Amino acid sequence: MHFFSDNVTPIHPKVMAAMAGADSADHGYDGDAWSKRLDGAFSDLFETPVIALWVATGTAANCIALATLCPPYGGILAHEEAHIATDECGAPGFFTHGATLLPLPGDGAKLTPDVVAARLKAIRPDVHQSPARAISITNATEYGRTYTPDEVAALAEVVKPHGIGVHMDGARFANAVAHLGCAPADVTWRAGVDALTFGCVKNGAMVGEALLFFGPEREARAAEAERWRKRSGHLFSKGRYLAAQILAMIEDGLWLDNARAANGAAQALAGAAAARLMQPVEANELFIRLTAQEAAALRAQGFDFYDWGEGAARLVNNWQQDAQSVAPLAAALTALGNE
Amino acid sequence: MHFFSDNVTPIHPKVMAAMAGADSADHGYDGDAWSKRLDGAFSDLFETPVIALWVATGTAANCIALATLCPPYGGILAHEEAHIATDECGAPGFFTHGATLLPLPGDGAKLTPDVVAARLKAIRPDVHQSPARAISITNATEYGRTYTPDEVAALAEVVKPHGIGVHMDGARFANAVAHLGCAPADVTWRAGVDALTFGCVKNGAMVGEALLFFGPEREARAAEAERWRKRSGHLFSKGRYLAAQILAMIEDGLWLDNARAANGAAQALAGAAAARLMQPVEANELFIRLTAQEAAALRAQGFDFYDWGEGAARLVNNWQQDAQSVAPLAAALTALGNE
Amino acid sequence: MHFFSDNVTPIHPKVMAAMAGADSADHGYDGDAWSKRLDGAFSDLFETPVIALWVATGTAANCIALATLCPPYGGILAHEEAHIATDECGAPGFFTHGATLLPLPGDGAKLTPDVVAARLKAIRPDVHQSPARAISITNATEYGRTYTPDEVAALAEVVKPHGIGVHMDGARFANAVAHLGCAPADVTWRAGVDALTFGCVKNGAMVGEALLFFGPEREARAAEAERWRKRSGHLFSKGRYLAAQILAMIEDGLWLDNARAANGAAQALAGAAAARLMQPVEANELFIRLTAQEAAALRAQGFDFYDWGEGAARLVNNWQQDAQSVAPLAAALTALGNE
C-alpha cells in the first residue's frame, strides 16, 4: 500500500462511467451539453452565480486564474512553499507574462494577515516596484492545513483595499471542505475569494479541474480566461469528457464522499502517530517525524511513501482509502512507539 | 448524420479500454509504465530513434514544437491559412514568446519551394528583421491535401541551409499516410522533418496527441519541450491515461485503420460530387461547391455540415464512417446533379 | 552629400543647447522640471489634454503604445510593410506578449477603409481567432506618403465600433503635418487617434521620442505605459535630457521648421525627377526609378543613397537640407534625363 501522492490514484468508477456516457456529441470544444451544464451545477453548489471552465490541470487552472487577476508588471503574493512558487517550473511567470512572485513565510504553508500586511506596506507605490495585484492561497495547503472561512476573510480584508484579487488553489479543496464542515460558499466567495481552482484529479477524476469565477467581475475575468485557455492549448476539442468528469464529481456529492474517505484515513493515521506529527492533520496529508530506521521498517512491511527531508516523511491518503483500509499502517505506526 | 468535424467523434472502444486498463500506477506525470513505452513504440513505427511526449492538444503540440525550434525573435514560415496562423488565438506567439509568423500563400494550403525561397530571400540578414528559424507544414492540410515525401523533401532542401527547423502539424497525419501509402518515416524524418505533431484525437482518441522529435537534436529539443510542457500546464499528473490512448492507437495499427475508413468515406463522397470539388480529395475532407438551396436540401435529408463561405461547404469524414456508411449522402449528392 | 536616412543626422544646435541647459536637477527619472512640462507643452500643441511620455526610440514608443491598446491574445491591424511589421525584429510581439500582427496590403504603405473592413469581417467572433484590438498607421508612411485628416477619420470610423484602438506611428509626423498644412490635432485625436508616436530623432533630436495619449482613456493607458516603460528598461534615470530635447523641438516650432526644410528638399528633387517617381512625394522621402548605371553616375558625383531593390532608389532628405542645398542633386537628376 503506497502513500506517495493522491495524484496517481485510479479513476473513480462513476467518473469513468460518466466519460463513457459522454461519447456522442455534435459540438466540439465547450459547445456541448456537458460543458454547458457546468455553470449551473457550480452555481447550485456554491449558492451564487458562478462561471466555471474546465481546465486540464491544476497548474493551468491556477495560472489562468492568476493571469486574469494580475498584469505582467504586477506581483502575486503567495506562500514561499506554495505549489505555484516551487513546483510549476515558472508556469505563473509564463501565463502572466512575467509577473513577480512575492514569496512570504508562514507556518504550515499558511499566510497570515500580519505577514501580508507587512509585505504590502513595504511596496513603494511608484513605478519601480511591482504592485501586488493578486494573492494566491492554497486550501488545503501544501502541508495539509486548512484555512477557515474566518482566516480567508481576514486575508481578503487586508488585500481588497489594495485592489488585489484573491485566488484559492483548491487542488485539495474537497479535503479542506470535508474537514471544515462548512458550505463551499463560506470559505470562498463569502470570504472574498474571486477565483477558485476546484480540484478533481487528486480526488478521483482522470483529467480535468474546474476554474471558477465568483462575484461581479466574473464575466469579464472568465472571458479573459477563455482566451488564455485557448492560447495555452487547453481548449480541448472533446472538452465534454472533461465536463462529464467534473459533473460526476459534484452532482451527487462524490467530491465530498471521496474527500471524507481520504481525510478519515489521515485521521486514523494521525491518531496512531500523534506524537510524531509535524503539522496538525486537517486534510488528507500527514507530515511525521520518522527516522531512517523506522521508515525502513515500515517499507519492509509493504508501506511506501516519500521521505520529507531527513528524519521525516509525508503520507498522503486518497479516495480509495479510509480509516479501515489504512488500519494496518496505523497499527504499524503504533507499534513503532513514540519517536 | 453529420459531417461537421472529426474532432467531436466518440472515443474508439479500444482506446476507452486502454484507459480503463491503465488505472493502477505507482508513479505520476510521465513516470509510469505507459509513458515510458512511448519512445520505443514510436521508434518502431518510424524506424528510427524517436523521443515522444504525450501532449493534450494539437495546439499545445504544435506550439511546444515551435518553441523548441524558434527563438522569440525568430520567424515561423507557415501557410496563411494554417491552423497555427488562424485558429489558435495567437498560441504560437504565446509559446514562442512573440515569434513572428511569416504567412505565405499557396493552393490547397500547401507551401511550395518557390514561395518559401522567395520569402527567405526577402529577409535581410540584419538585426532589424526576424530571421526565419522554423517552418510549419500541415499534412494533411487544412484543405484535405497531402504533401508527398518528395514535396516535403523539396521544402526541407530549401530551408535547411538557412538553419530552419521543420515542423509538421499532423493533426490528420494518419489520413495523410493512409492516402499516400508510404511509410510514416518517408514523409517525415527521411524527408527532413524535425518535429511532428502526431494527431490522435481526430482519429479516435479522447485527449492526447504525441509530439515526436527526430534526428540528432531530438534529445536537446525534447528536453526543452518537457520544460515547456510543464510550464504551460500540460504535464498531467495522470499522464498514463494519455499514453495509454496513444499506445492503443499505434500498437495495433488502429491509427491507420481508422484513417482508412474516414478516407474511404471521403472518396465515396468525392466520387459522387466529382464536378463540385474545389480541391482534390486526398484525406478525409471535401470542399465542394454547393448552393444555399442545395445545402438546404441535403440538410432536410438529415445531413449536416458547415458552410464554407458562400456557395460552398466542407464535409469532414471520421473514423466511424466508411464508404458504405456514407452511401446515403453520396446518393443524395449524386441526386443533386452537377452544380 | 548623402541621402541614406534621416535617422543619422546630427543633433540640431538648439537641441544640444537644451540638453546642456538641463544639467542641474534634484530628481531622477521623470520627476524633474523638464519632464513635468511635457504634458502641458503637448496639450498646447494639440489643443486638448494630452499625457506625454518621453521614450527613447520609435520602436519603444510604438510598441508601448500597442501594449496599452492590445491584449496578448489580440490582433494588430497594420500595413504589411509597416515598420512594426518588418523592421523591429518582432518588438511588437515582445511588448504585447505575443499579439498577432494582421498584415494588410495597400498602395504607398497606406491602409484603406475597404481593406480594413474586409479583414475585420473575416475574423470570426469566437475564441479561436485573435480579435483585432489595435490598428497602427504610419504618417508619413514608409513610402513617404501621408494620410489626410479625412483618411484617418475614415479608418477610425471603420474600426472604432469594434473596440479597436488607433495608434499612429509618427516617426515622421512632423513631415506629414508640414505637408498637410493642418493642425496637429486635425490628423490625430480629432480624427480618432488614441496614441501617437511623435518622432523627434529623425527630425533633429539625439535620443527621445514622445508617446502621446489622447482622449478619455488617456490616463489609464498612460499609467499602463509607464509600467511598460519601466519594465522594458526605458525609464532613464536622467530622463530630463530626453524631455529637454523634446521641449526644444516643440516649444518654438523647431519641429515644423526642420520638417519643412527636409520636405522642401524632397520637393526640389521631386521636381527634377518627376518622371521617375514611384510614389507621390508627400514628405521627405523619394522613391525613384533609377538604373544601376544612373545610380553609379550619381554616386560618382558624390551623392549617395540606398538602392531600393533593382532599378530603383530611395532618397531621404533631412532637416539639414533644403531646396537650395540639394540643388546639385536636383541638377544631376535633371541631367540624367527621363529614364
Next chain:
Amino acid sequence: MHFFSDNVTPIHPKVMAAMAGADSADHGYDGDAWSKRLDGAFSDLFETPVIALWVATGTAANCIALATLCPPYGGILAHEEAHIATDECGAPGFFTHGATLLPLPGDGAKLTPDVVAARLKAIRPDVHQSPARAISITNATEYGRTYTPDEVAALAEVVKPHGIGVHMDGARFANAVAHLGCAPADVTWRAGVDALTFGCVKNGAMVGEALLFFGPEREARAAEAERWRKRSGHLFSKGRYLAAQILAMIEDGLWLDNARAANGAAQALAGAAAARLMQPVEANELFIRLTAQEAAALRAQGFDFYDWGEGAARLVNNWQQDAQSVAPLAAALTALGNE
C-alpha cells in the same frame, strides 16, 4: 548640497564634449565609427577579448544579460534586495519571458557561497522546479559594499559546475574597482564573470551603459543580446552618441577618476560618522543611523538625502563631489556627535 542619488548628477564636461564631437556620421544604429571602437577599447581595459554593446539603461543591460544566460523556465539567483529583484518592476521577468527570481539573503546585499550552495542543493533536478541558470551579483552592492576578486571567484566556483552563468550588475562598477584597487579583469572574467553591466550613467554619462561579454561564449551571447536589444526598442538609430559617451568615460581613465572622487567623499563622511555606520563604506554610499531630529538638523543646514526606513539615512556621493567638497557635511556629522 544633496546626497539623494548619483543617478541625477550632471553630465561630465568631457562626456558632453564627446557627444558634440560625434555629430557627423554616415551610418546609423551601431554601424558608426564610435560604436565600432567599443570592443577594442573594452578589450584593452579588461586585457581580454570583449564584446561590448551600448545599452541605454542599467535595467536594460542587466535584463538583456540575464536573457542571454537564462531560459524562460530557468531561475536567477540574486540577493533579495538586488535592484533586479526590487526596483525594476519585473523587468527581468519581461526580458527573460518569465524566468523565476530565486531571492537569497545576505549581509550588505552580498551573496555568499554557503547560501548559494544551499539554495542550489534544495532544487530538485526534475522538470517541476526551475533550474538555476544564472546568478546576478551587484558590485558595488545596493548597500555600497564590494565583492573582492576572491569572493567573486568563490561564488563562481559554486555555481559553474551547475552550468550557471555569472552576471555582474556594475551600475557602480567604477566605485567598486576604485575601492578594491584591482584590475577590472581581476574582479570580472578572471573570477568567472560572463557578462558585466558596466555602468556609466551614475558616474558622469548622460545615457548609456556598456554590456560586456567575456569568455568563449561571448560571441554567441552577444549575438543573442543584439536581438534582444533590438526587440526591446534599445537599438538607437543614433547610437554613436551612446558609444561616444562610453568611450569618453573609459579611454582616458575618467571612469576611475570620477569614482575615486565620489568614493573619497564617502570616506570623508564615513570618518565623520564612524559610529553611525550600518555598513562598511566600500564605495560611494553610506547607510547611517540617524534620528529624525538629527536628520532635520542636517536638512536645516542645507544637506538633503533620503531616509532609509526609520532612524536611518542613505547618503550617496557622486563624481562632482570629493573629500573636500563634502567637508561641510562631514563637519555637521561630527557636530552631531555619536548617536
